[in-house]
Amino acid sequence: MSKPDSAKGSSKTPAAKKLKLETSDDEPSSSRTPSVDSGFLASVELKRKQCAGNILEFKFNKKRCRLLSKSMDLGNFGGGVLYWMSREQRVQGLEEVEAECQKLQIEFHLLKGDSQICVPNLIKKLKLDAVVADFSPLRVPLSWIEKVKESIPEDVPFCQVDAHNIVPVWVASDKQEIGARTIRKKIHDKLDEFLTDFPAVVTHPHPSQTKAKPVDWKAANAYLEVDRTVEEVDWITPGTKSGLLELSNFCQKRLRLFGEKRNDPNVAALSNLSPWLHFGQLSAQRCILEVKEYKAKYAKSVDVYIEETLIRRELSDNFCFYNPNYDNLKGAANWAQETLDVHKKDKRPALLTSQQLEEGKTHDDLWNASQIQLTRTGKMHGFLRMYWAKKILEWTATPEEALRLAIYLNDRYSLDGRDPSGYVGCMWSICGIHDMGWKQRDVFGKIRYMNYKGCQRKFDVVAFVQRFGARTYPIKGVKYE
Template identity: 50%
Template structure:
C-alpha cells in the first residue's frame, strides 16, 4: 500500500457553482478504500449484464458487430489509465464476457507527446505499472506496446485475431488523429468503439456544439447529470484467459525509447497511481475541503484539491470524486459546490472547447470580439519585452511572476490564481498575442505535471485570448481582455510571503 501523499496545493479557478447533485451515498466515510470497493460491488447484481448507458459510446468504424470467430477484445487504454471506475474498461469487459473471449488491455508508449518531458512520462509510467499488476490479479492481459498506435496496434489485433476494439476519449487533435489513423488500418470486419470515460456527461452528449462559457453549458450538464452520475460496477476477475501467456512487458526498453527532454526533474510531492490518487482524494475531503471555498484563491494556503495529476492521467476518475464528496456536503455545502463547479462544469467546458474548436491553442480560436481587440492593440508599446529564455529563467522585474514561474518549474504546478496572473503578464511582456500564447502553452506543457491537457489550453486561452469571458475596459496591450496586475494580487494575498518562499529556490 503506498504512503499517503503530502498535503499540497492544486490549481483551480475561483468560480462558484450552484449545481445540485443528489447524494449517491449519504453515509459518513469510514475506511475510504474499502468503502469505494463496497460501493462498486453494491452496484451490480450481475456484472456481465449490468445496464451500460450506450450514450457513453460512439462507433468509429463502419463495422458494427463483432465477428463470430474471434479470440479476444482489446481495450486500447490512452487517456484513462486506471482499471476500476473506468467506463471504457467496463464496456470492453462486458463485450468480452458476452463473446466469451479473453480481454486484452494495450497501452501504446509513443516516443514523444507534444512538449511533455520525463516529468510527465515518469508519472504516467509508474501509474501504468500499478495498472499492470491490478489487471494481472483479474486475469486480464496488459500489453505495453512501444510505438505509435497506427504502427503497433493493428498488427497486435491481427496477430491475436481480435474481434473488437474499444478506446477512451480525448478531445485533443493529436489523439483524435491517432484514433482515425488506427481506424483506417483495422480489418474491415473489426468494430471500433470510443467511450468517454473521462467526463461524467459524455462530451458529445453534454452539448452538440461549441459553448460560449460556463453559464451556457452549466444548465445542459445539470439537466442530464443524474442520468450519468451513477455508481460504477466493478471490473471483475475475467473468466476467459488467453490460450498463451503474454510476453513480459519491457518497461526499461519503453523508457529508453523516449525522445523527450529528460532534464526536467520528476515531482516528489505526488505519488503516481490509482491507490495514491484515492488517498489524495480522501486527504482533501477530510482535511482541506472545509477551507476550500474561502481560501482557495490564496497561494499561501493549502486549501486546494491537489488532484489534477491523477485526474489528468486518468488514474482516478472525476466521477468517483463527485460521488465521494456527497457525504461531506452537509458540513461544507458551499465548499462542496465550489469543488463540483471546478471538477464538473469547468473541466467539461474545457473538453467542449477543444472538441468543437480545432484551433483551441491559437489566437484564431478565440471569439471575434477578442481577436479584433487584440489585433487593434498588437502594436502597442510594451514597457517591458522579455525573450522566451528570460521568462523561462524567471528573469523579469516582477518578483511575484518570477516566484510563480519558479514554482511551476521546480514543483510541476502553479497555484490557479497565479496561473491567470502569470499568463496575462506574458501577454503584456511579449511582442504579440500569438507569441504570448505560444510561450504560455509551451511552459505549461513542459513543466506542469498536468500539462498537455484541455484545462491547460483553456486556461492559457482564457488569460491571453479571453475565451469563456466577456470584454472589459479597454486598455493598452490587453485591449478588452480582462486585466490583472501586481497591486490587485497584493489586495488578495500576502505577496511578500509567497515571493520569499520561492525567491531562493533552485531548479
C-alpha cells in the same frame, strides 16, 4: 494497453514533468505520503460491489460510446475485445494497471511505436473481435484514432468511450459552447443519468489463450522520447491507489477551506488532484461522488468544487473538441481577435525574452515565484496561473508570441500539461475564451486585466514570494508598480 505519450510518431510538444516516488517539503498539502489508512480504499471497493457485483449486472449507458466503424456486429474469431488506452493511463501508472490486470486474468499489452501499425498488428495476431478506444479531444490523439480506423479490418467493430468526462462530450452538447453559463444546465440536467457509481471489477471468466509478455518497465521508460533535462518532481506518488488516498485527504482536511480559500496560494485548500486526473489514474466522477457526501458539512465548498471539476473541466473538453484552433488566436472569439489586433502595436511596459521568463528572472517577484513553483513542483496554483499568463501577454511583442510561450512553459513543466484545461486556461487569460469584453486598456484591449496590486488585496504576496525564494530582477528602463 497503451501508447506512451512520447512514443515514436506522437506529438513533438515538450513532455510534461514525470512523477517520482518520493516526498518533498515544497508542497504544504499533498507533499506527504497520504496519511489515510486503507479504510477509504475498502469503502470505495464496497461501493462498487453495492453498485453491481460485476459488469454483467451493471446497466451500462451506451451513450458513453460512439461507433467509429460501420458495424458493431462482433466477429467470431474468439480472440476477445481490445481496450486501447492512450489518455486514461500513462507509463508510471501502468505498472499498477498491469499488476491489477494479472490478478483479474486480463491480458495487458504495452505497445511501443505508431498506433496505426501496432494496433492493427495486435488485432491480427490475437484475432481480436472488436476494439474500444478511450477519448481525448486534442488533435494528436484524434489523429491516432483516425489512422487506426483506416488501418484495421472493416469487419472489426471500432468504438470510442468517453471515460474522462462525466457527461460524454458529444452528449453534453453538439456545438462549441460560449461559456460556463451555456453549458452548465445542459450538464446538470444529465447528471441523474451519468453521475453513477462504478461496478465491481471481477476476475475475467474467460481467460485468454494468448498470454501477454511481462513488461520491462525500465526499457519502456528508456524508450520514451522526453526532455530529461526537466527534473522529476518528488512530492507525488503516481497510480490510482495514491490518487484515491489523496482524494480522501482532500475531503477530510482541505475541502472545508476550498469554498473560501481556494484563491489564496498560501493556504492548503486545493485538491491537488489534477495530475492524477490528467493521467487518467483517477476519475472526476469518483472525485465528485466522494465530495458530494460532504454536502451537509461544507455546502459552499462542495458546490464550488463541482463547478470547477465538472462544469469548467468539461467545458474545456467541449472547446477543444469543437474548435480545431484551441491553441492559437484563430480559436478566439471575433471580438477578442479584433481587440488584440487593434492593440498589437501598443508599447509594452517591458519586453522580456523567453529565457528571462523560463528562468523566472523578471522585474515581478510574484511572477517569478509562480514560475519557480511551476518548474520546481510541476504545478502552479490555479489563481496564479491566470496572473502568470496575462503578464506574459503584457511582456511579449505580440499576443501570438505570448500564447505560444504560455503553452510551451505549461506543457513543458506542468504535470497536467498538454491537457484541454491547460489550453483553455491559456486561451482564457490571453484570448478571452469563455469570458467577456472588459474596459479598454493598452496591450490588453478588452481582454480581462490582472495586476500585482489586485493580488496583494487577495493574499499575502510577500509570504508566497519568500516561500519560493523569489526576488525581482531590475530591467533597464522598466518601472514596476
